[in-house]
Each structure stands twice: as structure tokens, then as C-alpha cells.
Amino acid sequence: MHKKIYLSAPHMSGREQHYISEAFHSNWIAPLGPLVNTFEEKLAERVGAKGAAAVSSGTAAIHLALRLLDVKAGDTVFCPSFTFVATANPILYEKAVPVFIDSEPDTWNMSPKALERALEEAKRNGNPPKAVIAVNLYGQSAKMDDIVSLCDSYGVPVIEDAAESLGAVYKGKQSGTFGRFGIYSFNGNKIITTSGGGMLVSDDEAAIEKARFLASQARDPAVHYQHSEIGHNYRLSNILAGVGIAQLEVLDERVEKRREIFARYEKALGSIDGVCFMPEYSEGVSNRWLTALTLDNGLTPYDVVQHLAEEQIEARPLWKPLHTQPLFASSAFYSHTDSESVCDNLFRRGICLPSGTNMTEEDQDRVIDVLLHLFQTTEVKRWTASIQ
Structure with missing residues (x-):
């Protein structure tokens, strides 16, 4: 019988064990640690973003982006219809309302034409979206300049879901860096993997710092455990960050x-x-x-x-x-x-x-x-x- 050929299996470089051993030798086994910091810095440098927060999944990164944009119950968020459900599920986490936008033939990604109609109608109805999520499908960037320009004209921030497109380029710029926030996934089937993990990137360094706070159970700066807002257990482990560093190298x-x-x-x-x-x-x-x-x-x-x-x-x-x-x-x-x-x-x-x-x-x-x-x-x- 033939061996099984998988759709997109993980591919280790051989250097992962070096960084994993470093985590074990330093005893940074629990979430966070120096390898997380290094992974964030190297990823941000690789894509040209000012800041990055390593988290447990791409889905977590989208959820944090929605939190940072103050999306609340009843708000609308525009999202491509042609994508994996993980793009849209975080909208439901905040009890917001997804509105789906069709693809266009050139890229198979969000149609600027359909997006413009949706934005125009939302403005007429006095119910503009709180955010627009654009997705780069199967590794190809959407027409991000058109999408961002449209959204800017309506005062709507863009989240760029680049879970599938790390390493892709659009008009000389790295995928994931066009919107207010960009997200990457390092799930086992992605182009590089940390087993499970993701990254939120932005040029808004204060927002990235707030993302790290929210992803660490939103613990206030006190000796005792004090919490003033809802947080999440979303941070990436130091061991998995080591895997990510080795993967990023290839x-x-x-x-x-x-x-x-x-x-x-x-x-x-x-x-x-x-x-x-x-x-x-x-x-x-x-x-x-x-x-x-x-x-x-x-x-x-x-x-x-x-x-x-x-x-x-x-x-x-x-x-x-x-x-x-x-x-x-x-x-x-x-x-x-x-x-x-x-x-x-x-x-x-x-x-x-x-x-x-x-x-x-x-x-x-x-x-x-x-x-x-x-x-x-x-x-x-x-x-x-x-x-x-």
C-alpha cells in the first residue's frame, strides 16, 4: 500500500530541538519567557511591523484585534464569506454581528466592489461596521490597497487575516502589514508552524502592549491578583516560541x-x-x-x-x-x-x-x-x- 500523502503536513527544519533544549535548560517551561520575546522581535522585523504579540492561535489574535477596536455586542463587523470559520468566530465571541462580503475573480479574496456597496448601505442606514476583516486566501494577498483606501474613506479600521499568507508580498510590502492589525497562524498545516500558535502585529505599539495584557488574563499591576477587565489565556508558551524561531529561519x-x-x-x-x-x-x-x-x-x-x-x-x-x-x-x-x-x-x-x-x-x-x-x-x- 502507498504511504499517505497529506494536504499540508508540518515540516521541521532540524533546528527546533536546539531552541526547545534552551527552554528546558533555562527552565522557562511555563507560558512566556525569553524565547517568546525573541520570536516576537524576529517576526516583527521579518514583516516590517513595529510590534508583535505571540499568542496561542490565529483565532486568538483576531479576537484580541476585535477587543482592541472595542467591538461590542450588537456592532457589525464585515468579513469575507470565502474563508475558514476561524476568521468569523471571534465576531461571535463578542456577540457582534458578522456581515459577509463576496470574493472577486482576480484574487479570490474580498471583492472591493461588494465591500463598497456594503459600506454605502451601512452608512445610509446609520450603522457603519466597527471593523472590516480582510483575508489573504491560500497564500495570496487581497487587493489590500483598495480595501484599506475604501475603509479609510468610511473611517473603518481593517484587520488583515494573513493566517495563510505569511511570506507573501503585495506591491512590495509584506502580507499582514496593511491593516490596523495583522494576524498570522502557526497551526500545524501552515507554511511554518509552532504546533499551535499565532501572532498579532501592528505599528501601534501601545495596542500591542495592551494585547499582551489582555492575553495574560488582564492582570493589573499589583502584588496580589487583581483584575479590572476581562482577559484571556492566549499567550504562547516559551517552548513553542522556540519552535517558531527555528521555523522562521526557513x-x-x-x-x-x-x-x-x-x-x-x-x-x-x-x-x-x-x-x-x-x-x-x-x-x-x-x-x-x-x-x-x-x-x-x-x-x-x-x-x-x-x-x-x-x-x-x-x-x-x-x-x-x-x-x-x-x-x-x-x-x-x-x-x-x-x-x-x-x-x-x-x-x-x-x-x-x-x-x-x-x-x-x-x-x-x-x-x-x-x-x-x-x-x-x-x-x-x-x-x-x-x-x-
């Missing part, structure tokens, strides 16, 4: 490898009728966290995912739009145009292929061979049916 290599993986898939499969790979916007450089494509060849994403699973290969459909999820059934949604929901169309046709940087070329060739056989078999069946 980020550029990981980005290069993911882009190579994408290029090999595109070369092998891109000329097949009905197969269309996620475009790369001309103003940016995607980290190609996952190789994503759409199908118009008679196969559904579920057909392909199931067939690959039978060959011990993990693949996934694209994100199911949040406005179609039971959890958000009553939420408003603004489509790209009156007649087109881009994200619904992408979900119906799209899949993600195995893209982990520890995949060998032989592993990738196996994925390609299985897909080529499936696509060719499907084409023969369609041709046979057409002449009967």
Missing part, C-alpha cells in the same frame, strides 16, 4: 518550495481542458500555501477528493462560504455583482491539492499521475456519451 525556503510545487502542478495539469489554477494577481507574489484549482470537466470536487482518498492522497474542497453555513444562516451577504456570487461558484468547482514542503517530487508525481488518469478517463466517458 520561511523563505518554504515559500520557494511551495511555489515550485504549484509550478509543477500547473505545468503537468494546466493544459487540460476544464482545469484552471488559482490566478496570481499581477501586483503580488503568493506564497502558494495550498495549490488550488477549479474544475469544469464534469467532475465535482467531491469526485476528485474521494478518488484521491482511495489512493491514500489527501485533498480538500475549497472553503465552503460562511454565508451558506448553518451557524450564519441569518447573516447578510453582499455578492460581487447583482447576478454573481463568486465564492459560491468557486466552492462548487474548486479543490486544494497536497502542497506540503516535505513532499518529495515522487510524491507529487504520484498525485499528478492519479489526477491525469482520472481526468483522461472522465474525458473518454464524456466523449463516448456524446456520440451515443
Whole structure:
């Protein structure tokens, strides 16, 4: 039996154990410690942000950003529909109201056109959003200059969810640094990992310091334990920060490898009728966290995912739009145009292929061979049916 090929498995550099040993030898085992400080400093320097707070997950970072923007019960927060639920769940944590925005074709990310309509309507109704969360999907930046410019004109702060796009660049600037706050995820499937973890970045250093306070149970500066506001247990451990430091050292290599993986898939499969790979916007450089494509060849994403699973290969459909999820059934949604929901169309046709940087070329060739056989078999069946 073939070995299992995973969608995006963790890939250790070999240096992680050095920093983990440092944490053990110094006995900084509990949350926080010198490696956390170093990880924050190195990450901030890497992306060009003035401050960073290491936390337990990307979700925690989004939640803290909403707290820092004083989002409260009943406030509205605009959010892309085409994203993982972790982007939107923190809105519900604060009992705020999510409003979902469609994608656009160039980047598959938040549609500036739909966002503008939503902002205009909110202004007319006297209910502007307290924040807008923009997401950089599958490693590609959204049109952040358009989004930030629009939001600035309405006086609405932007949170940039760069959980999937660390190392990507847009107009010469690092992904995650366009909004008031940026967030990264170091979950096990991300381009670099700390097992579980995340980072909040901002040029507002006072806000980052407040984030650290809120993430440490909001303990007041007193000898005894005193608390004046709600806090969270969100800080990253010193041991995991050590893993993060080692992973950050190989980020550029990981980005290069993911882009190579994408290029090999595109070369092998891109000329097949009905197969269309996620475009790369001309103003940016995607980290190609996952190789994503759409199908118009008679196969559904579920057909392909199931067939690959039978060959011990993990693949996934694209994100199911949040406005179609039971959890958000009553939420408003603004489509790209009156007649087109881009994200619904992408979900119906799209899949993600195995893209982990520890995949060998032989592993990738196996994925390609299985897909080529499936696509060719499907084409023969369609041709046979057409002449009967």
C-alpha cells in the first residue's frame, strides 16, 4: 500500500530541538519567557511591523484585534464569506454581528466592489461596521490597497487575516502589514508552524502592549491578583516560541518550495481542458500555501477528493462560504455583482491539492499521475456519451 500523502503536513527544519533544549535548560517551561520575546522581535522585523504579540492561535489574535477596536455586542463587523470559520468566530465571541462580503475573480479574496456597496448601505442606514476583516486566501494577498483606501474613506479600521499568507508580498510590502492589525497562524498545516500558535502585529505599539495584557488574563499591576477587565489565556508558551524561531529561519525556503510545487502542478495539469489554477494577481507574489484549482470537466470536487482518498492522497474542497453555513444562516451577504456570487461558484468547482514542503517530487508525481488518469478517463466517458 502507498504511504499517505497529506494536504499540508508540518515540516521541521532540524533546528527546533536546539531552541526547545534552551527552554528546558533555562527552565522557562511555563507560558512566556525569553524565547517568546525573541520570536516576537524576529517576526516583527521579518514583516516590517513595529510590534508583535505571540499568542496561542490565529483565532486568538483576531479576537484580541476585535477587543482592541472595542467591538461590542450588537456592532457589525464585515468579513469575507470565502474563508475558514476561524476568521468569523471571534465576531461571535463578542456577540457582534458578522456581515459577509463576496470574493472577486482576480484574487479570490474580498471583492472591493461588494465591500463598497456594503459600506454605502451601512452608512445610509446609520450603522457603519466597527471593523472590516480582510483575508489573504491560500497564500495570496487581497487587493489590500483598495480595501484599506475604501475603509479609510468610511473611517473603518481593517484587520488583515494573513493566517495563510505569511511570506507573501503585495506591491512590495509584506502580507499582514496593511491593516490596523495583522494576524498570522502557526497551526500545524501552515507554511511554518509552532504546533499551535499565532501572532498579532501592528505599528501601534501601545495596542500591542495592551494585547499582551489582555492575553495574560488582564492582570493589573499589583502584588496580589487583581483584575479590572476581562482577559484571556492566549499567550504562547516559551517552548513553542522556540519552535517558531527555528521555523522562521526557513520561511523563505518554504515559500520557494511551495511555489515550485504549484509550478509543477500547473505545468503537468494546466493544459487540460476544464482545469484552471488559482490566478496570481499581477501586483503580488503568493506564497502558494495550498495549490488550488477549479474544475469544469464534469467532475465535482467531491469526485476528485474521494478518488484521491482511495489512493491514500489527501485533498480538500475549497472553503465552503460562511454565508451558506448553518451557524450564519441569518447573516447578510453582499455578492460581487447583482447576478454573481463568486465564492459560491468557486466552492462548487474548486479543490486544494497536497502542497506540503516535505513532499518529495515522487510524491507529487504520484498525485499528478492519479489526477491525469482520472481526468483522461472522465474525458473518454464524456466523449463516448456524446456520440451515443
